[in-house]
Amino acid sequence: MLRRILALVYKESLQIARDRRIRTLIVSMPLTLLVIFGYGFNNEVRHLKTAVLDLDRGSHSRGLLERFRTSEYFDLVRYVQTEQELADCLDSGEVKMGIQFPPDFTRGLLRDRHSSVQLLVDGSDSNASSLSLSYARGVIQDYSVRQVMGLESEDLFIPIEVRPRVWYNPDLEQVNYMVPGIIGVLLLQLTIVVTAMAVVKEKELGTIEQLMVSPI
Numbered sequence: 738m739l740r741r742i743l744a745l746v747y748k749e750s751l752q753i754a755r756d757r758r759i760r761t762l763i764v765s766m767p768l769t770l771l772v773i774f775g776y777g778f779n780n781e782v783r784h785l786k787t788a789v790l791d792l793d794r795g796s797h798s799r800g801l802l803e804r805f806r807t808s809e810y811f812d813l814v815r816y817v818q819t820e821q822e823l824a825d826c827l828d829s830g831e832v833k834m835g836i837q838f839p840p841d842f843t844r845g846l847l848r849d850r851h852s853s854v855q856l857l858v859d860g861s862d863s864n865a866s867s868l869s870l871s872y873a874r875g876v877i878q879d880y881s882v883r884q885v886m887g888l889e890s891e892d893l894f895i896p897i898e899v900r901p902r903v904w905y906n907p908d909l910e911q912v913n914y915m916v917p918g919i920i921g922v923l924l925l926q927l928t929i930v931v932t933a934m935a936v937v938k939e940k941e942l943g944t945i946e947q948l949m950v951s952p953i
Contacts, residue, residue, distance in 0.1 A: 745951065749935060759934055766930070774919045781911050782868040782889045788815035788832040790823045796841025799879050801854070805836065810872040823857065832857045834869055846884065 755757050780914045789947065791798050805811045813831060817823045826832045835857035839845075845852030856867045856873050937944040 739950070749760050752938065753931070753933065756840065756938070758811075759931065762934075763927065763931065767927060769925055771916065771919060780863050781788075783810055783874065784812045785810055785865075785869050785872075786814045786832045787811045787834045787836060788817055788823055788826045789813055790820065790835065790837040792840045793838040793842035797843040797846050797884070798838040798854075802836070804876050805873075805879050808872070808876055810869070811876075827857060827859055827891055830859070833865070834850075834873070836873075850885075853922070 753763070789802060791802070801896060802813065806813055815826055817826065820837070823835045827835055837855040837857065839853065839855075842852045842854065854877065856870060860866045860869055921934070936945070
């Protein structure tokens with residue numbers, strides 16, 4: 738039985754080796770799909786192009802913008818003067834997020850200990866938009882906590898310090914866990930496609946009946 742299976746495998750291997758189209762498909766299909774699925778569906782949000790409309794120009798708006806500037810998730814690439822200019826940047830796709838400070842932002846924090854900042858996000862990519870809003874809220878909340886405690890970042894004392902250590906994927910690259918799974922899916926798809934092409938080839942050659950009555 739094993740010898741018959743090996744003989745059939747040898748026969749199919751010869752046919753694949755002789756067919757240039759199948760050889761090309763076996764090589765090109767996995768590589769192409771691996772690049773598309775591995776890097777095209779990357780949901781990580783880093784260095785998000787961001788525009789700023791600072792109508793306040795006070796110490797707190799500059800301080801908060803500095804936190805955004807030092808974050809790895811945002812790149813402040815445009816400083817605009819009007820709301821229309823900010824909207825145009827989002828409409829054209831030049832930026833994916835806008836930060837707008839009202840004229841009384843710093844005064845509100847100093848007088849009432851409360852103020853607001855508006856975040857405008859391009860929602861065409863809902864997943865990236867959700868992540869960018871989450872990161873932006875984290876930056877703002879961190880700045881707010883430090884202001885409530887009345888301390889600068891260098892002087893802030895935190896009783897419990899968290900020291901995370903990530904194993905096996907220290908940079909938390911999404912590709913590192915997506916690609917192995919994608920390879921398995923591609924191998925499964927490639928097996929189905931090659932098998933279908935082999936059956937069609939047998940029918941073209943008129944040898945499908947021999948394959949169907951083979952004692953395996």
